[in-house]
Amino acid sequence: MKVFKFGGASVNSIERVKKLAEIVEANQSGPLVIILSAMGKTTNALEKVAETFYAGKKEEAIQLFQVIKQQHLNTTKYLLVFRYNACLEQLSNFFTEIEWLLHDKPVRNFDYYYDQIVCLGELLSSCIVSHYLNETGILNQWIDVRDSIRTNNNFRDADIDWNVSKEKIRSNVINLITAENKIVITQGYIGSTEDNESTTLGREGSDYSAAIFANVLDAESLSIWKDVDGVMNADPKKYPDAVLINELSYTEVIEMAYYGAQVIHPKTIKPLQNKNIPLFVKCFLDKNLPGTIIHQKKNKNLPPIIVIKENQVLIELKTQDFSFVGEDPIIELYQLFKKLHIKPTLIQTAAISIFICLDDKPEKIEQMALAAGSQFDVQIQKGLSLLTIRHYNEDVLTTLSESKDKVLQQQSKETVQVLFR
Ligand code: ASP
């Protein structure tokens, strides 16, 4: 069994869906599970629908939704002939569900509605692609991943119930793989609670879904098909000298993702590492390019790996009575992170202060500052950027940071982080 995941960029045009079909065709002998993302920027557009609906602007939300609907209908029309009606029927059911919801008044929290609306992107794209492949003779079965991936109801960042999901994935997928049908197509990024409410796994979560399937099905490999050559040592849009890395260890990729490299969803590696399943990052524009292999083995010749996170906030917490920062305030602080679902990007402690660097999510920062305010004097600096260099050398560090207005620096043998204005 192999698992393939295609991101939004691999299905954002008619030509690209056709490219996808070529790749799948070359692997038709299967068994193969294909995990799909929403087409192009559909998730962002659906986010707007959810926000508008929740702001009480029902008509506007319905209009925004019509645009998304029309785009998918157009794609369907271009791609399908014989299966056009069958596909349309399936799509219409999905559309109707959302249209019903948009006519209601929101009575639950935003995150709940977000997930009910945003999950649609993956359902639509997988449905269209599945029909297209079937029409071109690449036989496959479409399944609704919400019958296979069970989560809790932590909407927008739901946690997987591994025991239930394991059982469901195994029985759902294995039953469908037969002598005639070797391919199963399903959605990334989404799941459902035991009450059948849709959930999402966090933005870019399709990689994680693919890793869950690979783990549960003991896949021989997972391939993530992207619109880049593989994993680069820096974002080529910001650093024209960026180079492709052919081989990376699981550990290195976990570190890169942790520091904000937008290579692969951070939760993807653990399920693969636990079963020693190699991950290939491949370019769907040219399937013959080598791409990057991510596995157990350490690569000793890595170039410096550069990650920049923009939109950072530094919160400085200073004890009010000049007491040292001991275990009690630290424990409370971590409890607060847990409660608010905050993941700091950098923490540094000093005698009477703690520095916490975070992504700028205004409501979280406000809640955090408010809660910490009872114990600490709180100071906040916004508009910062966090540069991380793994496997740095002094030359790279100097070149990348000398002209910067530094706020804080943290350094170990392997990693240096510079927070700057
Ligand atoms: N469609 C979702 C997103 O854009 C999930 C994914 O692409 O992995 O975040």
Ligand code: MG
């Ligand atoms: Mg994506």
